[in-house]
Amino acid sequence: MTAVTGMPDEQPLLIADGLSKWYGHRLGCRDVSFELYEGEVMAVVGESGSGKTTLLNLLSSQMEATSGRVLYRMRDGVTRDLAALDEAERRLLARTDWGFVHQDPAMGLRMRVSAGANVGERLMALGWQHYGRIRDTAADWLHRVEIDASRIDDFPLTYSGGMRQRLQIARNLVTQPRLILMDEPTGGLDVSVQARLLDLLRGLAADLGLSVVVVTHDLAVARLLSHRIMVMKEGDVIEAGLTDQVLDDPREPYTQLLVASILPP
Amino acid sequence: MPVALELIAVSKTFTMHLQGALRLPVVAGLTFSVRAGECVVLAGRSGIGKSSVLKMIFGSYRCDAGQILVCNGGQQTDVAHAPPRRMLALRRSTIGYVSQFLRAVPRVAAIDVVAEPLFGNGTSREDARSRAGELLQRLNIPGSLRSLPPATFSGGEQQRVNIARGFLPKLPVLLLDEPTASLDAANCAIVTSLIVEKKKQGAAIVAVVHDEGVREKIADAVVDLTNFAVAA
Numbered sequence: 001m002t003a004v005t006g007m008p009d010e011q012p013l014l015i016a017d018g019l020s021k022w023y024g025h026r027l028g029c030r031d032v033s034f035e036l037y038e039g040e041v042m043a044v045v046g047e048s049g050s051g052k053t054t055l056l057n058l059l060s061s062q063m064e065a066t067s068g069r070v071l072y073r074m075r076d077g078v079t080r081d082l083a084a085l086d087e088a089e090r091r092l093l094a095r096t097d098w099g100f101v102h103q104d105p106a107m108g109l110r111m112r113v114s115a116g117a118n119v120g121e122r123l124m125a126l127g128w129q130h131y132g133r134i135r136d137t138a139a140d141w142l143h144r145v146e147i148d149a150s151r152i153d154d155f156p157l158t159y160s161g162g163m164r165q166r167l168q169i170a171r172n173l174v175t176q177p178r179l180i181l182m183d184e185p186t187g188g189l190d191v192s193v194q195a196r197l198l199d200l201l202r203g204l205a206a207d208l209g210l211s212v213v214v215v216t217h218d219l220a221v222a223r224l225l226s227h228r229i230m231v232m233k234e235g236d237v238i239e240a241g242l243t244d245q246v247l248d249d250p251r252e253p254y255t256q257l258l259v260a261s262i263l264p265p
Numbered sequence: 266m267p268v269a270l271e272l273i274a275v276s277k278t279f280t281m282h283l284q285g286a287l288r289l290p291v292v293a294g295l296t297f298s299v300r301a302g303e304c305v306v307l308a309g310r311s312g313i314g315k316s317s318v319l320k321m322i323f324g325s326y327r328c329d330a331g332q333i334l335v336c337n338g339g340q341q342t343d344v345a346h347a348p349p350r351r352m353l354a355l356r357r358s359t360i361g362y363v364s365q366f367l368r369a370v371p372r373v374a375a376i377d378v379v380a381e382p383l384f385g386n387g388t389s390r391e392d393a394r395s396r397a398g399e400l401l402q403r404l405n406i407p408g409s410l411r412s413l414p415p416a417t418f419s420g421g422e423q424q425r426v427n428i429a430r431g432f433l434p435k436l437p438v439l440l441l442d443e444p445t446a447s448l449d450a451a452n453c454a455i456v457t458s459l460i461v462e463k464k465k466q467g468a469a470i471v472a473v474v475h476d477e478g479v480r481e482k483i484a485d486a487v488v489d490l491t492n493f494a495v496a497a
Contacts, residue, residue, distance in 0.1 A: 037350060040350070040353075195371040195372060196372065198371070199370070199371060199372040199373065202370075206384065224370065227349070227353055228349045241327075241349055242324060242325070242349045242352055242353070244324075244325040245324060245325050245326070245327060245349075248320065248325050248326060249279075249320075249325065249326040249327050251280075251327065252282075253282035253283070256281070256282050256283055257282075257283060260283055
């Protein structure tokens, strides 16, 4: 487990306060509350349909909550209700201070634009204009996610699944965001590719002091990446706590079932 | 010396929901304290719950009732009720734990497994790695192995990597689960002397040790969990 940086008395970066989402009569998630501090990695686990992705969409303002609030501490130190931001403010947050890593890299990348431009694009959105500086920064990030410099002008279309996922991560991190939301970041990858990606994510989160909410159905991913864990079932949070505590001493019948269902390596 | 760790009326029962809510009592009313520089050894037959008690103090098992008080620099924390964020800070600043088996992370070199607890504590990576290297040297892990991930190491080598990781940061409370179990006599003696050094530096230690010779050299008190077992 990696270290959590920061002082114990500081303010949380992200607060979910009684978040619920109903799709008509069908429940997405119900009364989810938590506080996430800088440098903390929280995993949200549960089977498909348990409300994990709904929660992620509520946190990132991609979906409106039926009730409850999401509060975020802006770079100026003021904590604000995301629903009260105007569209321009929200777009700026999404482009700079947040990253969103999709399970399918094709959703987070432009597949017919070069890798370098995929990374550089977020910088240009921030007003960067100097081509050389953008390209150097993009090259630096490709290096940090272990993509060979010779591939900078290739389209992600020509990349393997693991490379695409690493490129998506570089694209997200180039603006030095403070909060990263990840939806099944290792889903669909071979085991060896997964291990490499997990190691990379672990190192980056610790080095950059990122706050991360990672949705996964894979408890091994949760154990490797997260400090804390939240278990969801049918839209409700049924158990939460330190990752090793929840996985080594699960209390709820459903969590015990999840933990007991892991195949030994 | 001041009390660094105190357990007061600690109780724990596992409820196995997949086995028809079978209840497995571990301990009840467990009470003992450890002063700085002192080592308490937990005793009792195999399966009585010695490792479970260590895990409760570290916070990876929950505590059903009672208090687990950890003191550091005048600040007292009750592990049994501390929120996750407080526990994570406590593990960084106060409580170290050497588990029975190393949980190897893919692709991370042995030297970094050992140095990692110092990363982010104001120590530079180079400094952390050089101190990790010195400790591994003392524990007879050859230089050629240090850049490899420990997953392929022998049981004894993995255990020594685990010990180095637990012993490198200077933490006031140290929990040791069978630290010498799979070591030969020479390495066992080295680990024993490391434990004695830690005590001299003021660490409060709770250990599970079966080896009589090691126990004799490190124990100031023995707590027999048989006395706190729940009558079946």
